[in-house]
Amino acid sequence: MLNLEQRIKIAGVKVSPFQYIDGRRVLSKATFLNFSPIDGSILCEMSAADQSDVDAAVQAAYRAFPEWAALGSTGRGEYLRRLADIIEANAEKIAQVETADNGSLLAANLHFMVKRSAHNIRFFADWAEKLQGEGWDSNGIRYKVHYDPSGVTALITPWNAPFMLTTWKVGPALAAGNPIVIKPPEWAPLTCSLLADFAEEAGIPPGVINIVQGIGEVAGAELVNHPLVNRISFTGSTDTAKIIGSAAAKRIVPVSMELGGKSPFIIFADADMDAAVSHALAQFNNAGQVCLAGTRLLVEESIEKEFLEKFSQRAKQLKLGDPRQKEIRVGPLISQEHFDRVSGFVERAKREGAKPLFGGGPSKEQGGLFFEPTLFIDVPKDAEILKKEVFGPVLTFQTFKDEEEAIRMGNDTDYGLAATVFTGEETRGERVGQKLRAGTVWVNTYYARDLKAPFGGSKQSGIGREGGTHSFDFFCDVKTLSHKMGSFYH
Template structure:
């Protein structure tokens, strides 16, 4: 039996310690600055993806817990909204400092909770801290507007926080995505009720602890655990919640929109994707190969921006797919706490079964499983990185979001067919393009139906740029000032300079009205 590396052993030791000290106590809600059980007293179990054994007991919230949290957020909003931006900036920077200080704890807990390889979760804390610092530095100017002079008037606009907001986050990279939503909301002056995914509740609790330790006033951030059908639904319907930011599956997004309709909630959705990476025969194929393999097999393939369809020009299709298969076959699947592991277990047995169901669908549809297409081991939710070749765009494996380490390879003849294939799905989150033809790169990128396009690159985030999708992949944009457009209302104020002549009604004596003659 191979001895674990020193780093692996240290990660495992910390994991055991955290399970004994932290997770054995269970997870509560955080409402109004206090850790509390669910009003009902009910709990649920979250399991480890490694062996599906119980990991932690979690308070199960319902409409009563959501109501308490929404009321706490509403009460705290009255002061938080008036706090000067530079003071909010200071609080958010303290949060970032504490995230960095506890980065190893965050990484280990995230791996335990989600099955993500720790080599990627090491960056979760760094990115979370970066999100808080980025929006902290924009907090002082968040309310700034424009000067819009007109004849006889001084017009100017300001922005004001919309109010308490609901934030519903997914299970794939929960810590980072929670900071990506919560940081701009707090910087804008909003208060938050956060409902994390029930499959990965652990790091949300850690983030709440950090924000409380950093001095965030009570009630500004509230955390309620639970399931979508009770806690989630109650959050999206609550009249005190003015907006809902949601990251997750497309069907759930449509439910949230319906649930929030009666209270006219503003919604921001980052939803599903079936993103295409298009490889032309003039591309730098070595770099393209690295990007294709990384963007589908990293993070267990559980990434909204993953390039899960690779469209390859016919002349290089066989060679390029053979190279992908070789790389995929070499990917190390195993314990997520092992720094050598590249793909860990999928987050939950239900998701594991969904991903594995596509192996048989591929065979039924006539595609070839070039590599993978099987589970790994007898316990846990481990799947072999998989490549489907000989696929067509009308197959389920090319149309449906699998959300696992599974890539579908489709050949194309020319640019026109490539664009048709790339756009031939209901999703439109991200797209990737590899070519040495600069003119074609611009032309093709502008023709792709996706909210974000990377040319000759994998997904490299730049925080000031807009992040979001089109079609069934979402509504709205995150990043930079785009986040404030969601969390804030724009108000126009018009001040007359005294030269404006107001129209008059009722000036002078009204003409007499003759009495009606008898019989009229």
Template sequence: MIEKREFYINGEWVAPQAGRDYAVIDPSTEEPCAVISLGGTADAEAGIAAAKAALPAWRATPPGERIAHVEKILSIYQARVHEMAEAISLEMGAPIDFALAEQAGAGSWHIQNFIEAAREFQWVHPLGDGTPGAMISYEPVGVVGLITPWNWPMNQVTLKVIPALIAGCTMVLKPSEEAPLSSLLFAEFVAQAGVPAGVFNLVNGDGAGVGTVLSGHPDVEMISFTGSTRAGRAISRNAAETLKRVCLELGGKGANVIFADADEDAVRRGVVHMFENAGQSCNAPSRMLVQRPVYDQALSIAKATAEATKVGSPRESGDHIGPVINQAQFEKIQGLIETGIKEGATLLAGGLGRPEGLNKGYYVRPTIFADCTPDMTIMREEIFGPVLSIMPFDTEEEALTVANDTPYGLTNYVQGQNGEQVNRVLRAFHSGMAVANGKSRGAGAPFGGVSASGRAREGGRWGIEEFCDSKSIGGWFE
């Protein structure tokens, strides 16, 4: 049993002042694998006080020196990446190969992209031509509270901690209590890199405790939160009294529009993407809309892809998916599968219960529903599991109406070979991100949505700007 009860505050590992034990559950065995402490108000306030005390010196540190600290963090991260992968695999059930390449890999990738963006970042620059002495400067927001989720732990920790460090902010990180081990390891990297005491602090806790203190505290100038839309609303309400900046990266219900001229791998690619990370990604393409001439063919490919998707232990090497995070999530997914059946969707693959041969652990059968309609629960609610809903469409206008008929607006996808049509659809999606034909959005591109998906913009230059206040200056001496 791993015991990690201490918090990282003011450059030291310290015992909780108001802690209580919390068991971290291995989702593949349903058994405790670690014990941490959930902090209380006193612990959160100690982290905030340390960050506040460290702020003047850190914000005055030249950007080049701040970047140098981040470069050290990256070097340590890369040297200890296998430890990170093992921690993530244990705490949230990612298969070990996926945990190394994608989960832990996402962290080092983001750090590198931030370093490159920071080297080109113009901290003070002219407003424009014809306005001599008019300048714009970027200044750190101040003390920030960072609240991160369990599904992509290092992806989200690095998307918040690293730009905050570069911008000159000091911070308190509250990782998810469901998957805290990777963040505790990351704190070791920060300490090993020699980041000054108080600049980075980590306090474990739950949303109702430490999360509420961070989002409501007058000394915290900004909250950056990734998680559910429900929690995002609660954080916004609590933060309103102190008028702090609130940056939210929330849920999604992505549409994947497949036109009749899409490439032959489009459907398989969409199913594989949906099932990645056991469907526990906010940007998952969970609604597949297929143009009617290729609908039957698409169902055949989707069914075969689902049936070929292996489910297995996170400890085993290979190309398979693992369990979902916990009992509550498992039961939620089972309930939504049952609802899909009751509401008349055609169960094409998977269904209720665990996959064959897996009698313990929060494993879900890769499931596909066909013949869905836009009003069905499985087409409207974020399931956050390996469940894909498919429906046919006839026209581009119909597809866009369905794709945009959601309170969410994170990522939408389109597959097709007509360049004018694809570009038109990409622009017409009501979402913060849009992707065609499986292409990358590019290193350093901002990640974030609109509407109920929040409006954060994390990554690259935009991610650094998010932790800055812009200052408008007149009378600058040239």
């Protein structure tokens, strides 16, 4: 008989390959193989959830709801702060497993992603305690706003930063009083399994956190269609979001979706060139597998030559290789399927007439799933590479004549997740930022995210906003209690 306490060793860390439902590990009928993108080796065989597993997880969350909600924000906060402490204490383990599982840089995971994960949990635990009690008097009526837990919540998370982006959802959902069912990405499920162990160590009651591993078309579909799910938070592709949205619409279930992007990175002639180049290079972070990346470089005509020379010189110094090594800046793509997708975009761009100034194909030196950082110039205006999200280390370069054209080109996309502007003129930064259609606009910086700020996308990049009070606007049923002043006699 299979031992459900069995752990597999990933980078020296013991990880469970089984589902986590109602406070215990559960064996499913089916399994799927999990590969490391670093060398293509099989990491483990994971338990794959089916309809019965998903139903058991949702039912467990449903049963846990009254007790978890009744704790109040202060009671829940005690559990969540313990969870954050445990995450910090296990930072090295989490970073090692994440790197092995999705090929992201070990240094980035250790020094940023895991720290941010613990902060996500603590921040929303603190914020929930500040929410209750907002009130005012008007025309003899006293109004008070309540943030009530909404119930069982489905969290569907992506593979490019699975642990950190899962905690971004887990923090506010649990702080709001909702038990959760997490569907981790099948291409990188291991750190979410660790999260279950940490939750157990923190003493979080059974059923409050459930994790169903498996294929999106099975486990994910069963989860979003389950009649007891009251909220769905999804981060991933726009195509998948349309399927989830259709399922949610049938039951009028609120959804929050952070989706893809084709963001502009606009550089004016008066910008600090060195700063602009440095931040533009950051668009190759995580092998370009970042939804917020400014993949369309838009540069003022007068500085075209200077920018291309400096950017190319520094980009060619980026080292590809094993993401566990400190000097490496670009790791592998997540899977063979995704590698083929990125390669297809690049080859079609070449056929359409775009020219790679550098890169332009798989890394001959590294082989495997490593793709060279690529910059296309002379890109035809209607080329696919300008329109669709590649999600790889592939950027395009275009020039603009003036501010008006920069704004027009920046907005010439079906997406609207983010935008970046570099300029030496403060009023221009504000002016251009206001006219760009994007959920987040950075001026003279990149990837700055304060958890108080609303985050989400416009157009095809998403629905809704999360962050600060905006997260609780989604994860709670917001209620206004109104009563006539002076109407109570006892």
